[in-house]
Amino acid sequence: MSGAATDVVAALDAQTIVDAVGLGSVYALMAVGIGLVFGVLRLINFAYGQVVMAGAYTLAFTSQADWPTWLGVATCFGVTVALSLLLERLVFRPLRTATPVVMLVTTFAVAFLLQNVALLVDVNDDTIGEPAASVASLNQAVTVWGVDVRKVTIVAVVAAAALLAALALLLTRTRIGLQMRAAATDFRTARLLGVRANTVIGFAVLLSGVIAGVVAVILTVQIPLVQPSFALNETIVVLVGVVVGGIDRLWTATLGGFAIGFATGVINGALPTDKTVFLPSAVFTLVILVLLLRPAGLFAPRGATSVERV
């Protein structure tokens, strides 16, 4: 066994696994948020990280204003949902018939716009970065079977499991869920049957906004100094994970998000502390290998010809 592989295996202790599962859960949630909108709009929303960032700033400002934590979290959800719906109404809807390239470039523009708006708001006090202390208590660790687990890891895993289960129920048991699945497969035929495009797209965007709120809370616990670049790196990694998993189906995209988060956690645990600078190189080498071997996606069914995107 090569030295690197031995290091990875040696790093697979319970602590590393728990941290990797926690990271994978957050990335899986972000993948769902991105995948839901892609399913109905064919739009890769690069600005998703900036929606998360807006939620994180909300937590920071409400924390500094001494708002109760529950109110700060509720406002964070309000901001991520409202911003998502606003982007859909003002940007995505007018571009609905545009080519995917135009839509992708537009989301880049929106991402940079929001980042610069955040910068303008942030530098008001002559420093960049706003601390969010209200949710910091979730950083405390509890010992479970001899393993130190941060409370936020438990929150991330439970939130991801609960949200994914609720989403699965919604998609399979409700009228709007059925319409979303149909629209994601063949939007034109769904509309011909009377499925309202604006309702289905609006609902998918709303769900992705709620998920952005959850991600904002979890990431703010892990990175308590909120800056304009907040969640940008995570979004890039998750987008790569979504493509690696298979963007054509929501469940493969979600697994892709989880897989890249888990792999990042494990490799991070395996690398010596002075070598963590090589983490992105190691992760992206793995990504290139996967795409060479399974270009349709790591979790895409073999030989599948038709697709179900939600």
Added chain:
Amino acid sequence: MAPEPMLELRDVGVRYGPVSVVRRLSLEVAKGEIVGLIGPNGAGKSTTLHAIMGLVPPHEGDIRLGGRSMRGASPENVARAGIALVPEGRRIFSQLTVEENLRLGLAGRRDRAGSEEAVESVAELFPVVREFRRRPAGALSGGQQQQLAIARALVAGPDVLLLDEPSLGLAPRMVDVVFEVLGEIRRRGISVLLVEQRAQRTVAFADRTYLMANGEQRLTLTPADASDTERMVAAYLS
């Protein structure tokens, strides 16, 4: 005064870019009437149905449902106004179950009340739908999928049903089944506009049939004309 037609097209023209695909087409479908639309490939039959459903905007003329103009309406609003389309190639959702496909048709209902009764009533008309309810729709045969596509359109409770080549690619026995179903739909008082390649059978079956060629209406035929093949061939080749 004659009753208002259920569906009326007045001087409708459709263009794809500079190419005129449908030219000043006028036709009417009365309540409970089956009207055929036949013609060679590229005559503009499917485009006519797409224009009615709001998929392509007509550049001239008007489309009315029960006297109300449908011009500029989105496909979902046309469906919710009471026009259902059984598209060419069936377009069923193969990864959803038969029942889920059927329930999607409920999106076009103007009133949610009576949805369950509509599903049951349609399942009665199509035993295959009841029998394979929980099966993925993609596992059905072509004929069964066509029945499902018609059933899905009917649960919306439409005033007008548009069918785009429902017998395409089906075995002769299944074609008979489709025409039997159309007979039952006629008995239920639903207006039907039927686009078909089986010219003779359509002319014999429909109350009235329009023959289109090169985007224009060339002939209006009645069931009595079904045996006049020379006239039809001449119109096809004109």
